[in-house]
Amino acid sequence: MEQTIKFPVVNLSKLNGEERDQTMALINDACENWGFFEIVNHGLPYDLMDNVEKMTKEHYKKTMEQKFNDMLKSKGLEKLETEVEDVDWESTFYLRHLPQSNLYDIPDMSDEYRTAMKDFGKRLENLAENLLDQLCENLGLEKGYLKKMFHGTKGPSFGTKVSNYPPCPKPEMIKGLRVHTDAGGIILLFQDDKVSGLQLLKDGDWIDVPPLNHSIVINLGDQLEVITNGKYKSVMHRVVTQKEGNRMSIASFYNPGSDAEISPASSLASKETEYPSFVFDDYMKLYAGVKFQPKEPRFEAMRNATAVTELNPAASVETF
């Protein structure tokens, strides 16, 4: 692995000072060449982050760890004698914030944990919307363009996947999370500040996304690749398991609303626009079955699905 390559770290507080232009350029370079960057001085209170981390780890110990061990048993994964390619070595649960919160429907969360996650989610939502506007500025799109495209009739979807990656006796036999690109818009990840594991594929090499205390990792999903007509790309990533330590990661996905119509921005589209236009939910239905496969056939399928509906508006996009 090329350790000389420097993973992009963006000091967001510099957007308010003399180094604004360089900072915007750094964000643009990261979006064009990495699909990932890490932000510091993002405005999230450190005590809130510490609290969320502490409570997530406690919640795992109290309510998830036993279930994870039972899962290992039921799937016969305790020995790991051969490589396993159809299961992830992770323990997760999901919170939805938008369009409607399910925070109070999730069992086994303490009141303090719920309150902290609600506050954390709201602040990440604001951060995501600010970042989308910074992307708009770099892309020469009017302010609010991406937010508007994500809006649909019910506003964006925003949710949080809370994960723990427990220590694994044979990391070479199983991934914490298999290789994929994210389907949605922009992803904000609060990852463990000590235990590493997240890697992205850059120019054929797997590069570590280094733990950095109080930072947030940002990455771009397939929708931003489509809207930017490939100027920005969603990048393949994975989580490797570790022999020691339990890795926490809290990934928040700021995505289009289910009925949002996604298409390449006309100012970025070339004459022969390569990327398809579609309703976000149709993309998600497709993604659900092929998440761990390359994205290009997904774009291709959506292109064909659109062609079918254009030819015959009565045809369902689910017929492909």
Ligand code: OGA
């Ligand atoms: C994901 C993801 C990375 C991580 O959930 O899509 O890439 O570190 N997670 O948990």
Ligand code: NI
């Ligand atoms: Ni991902």
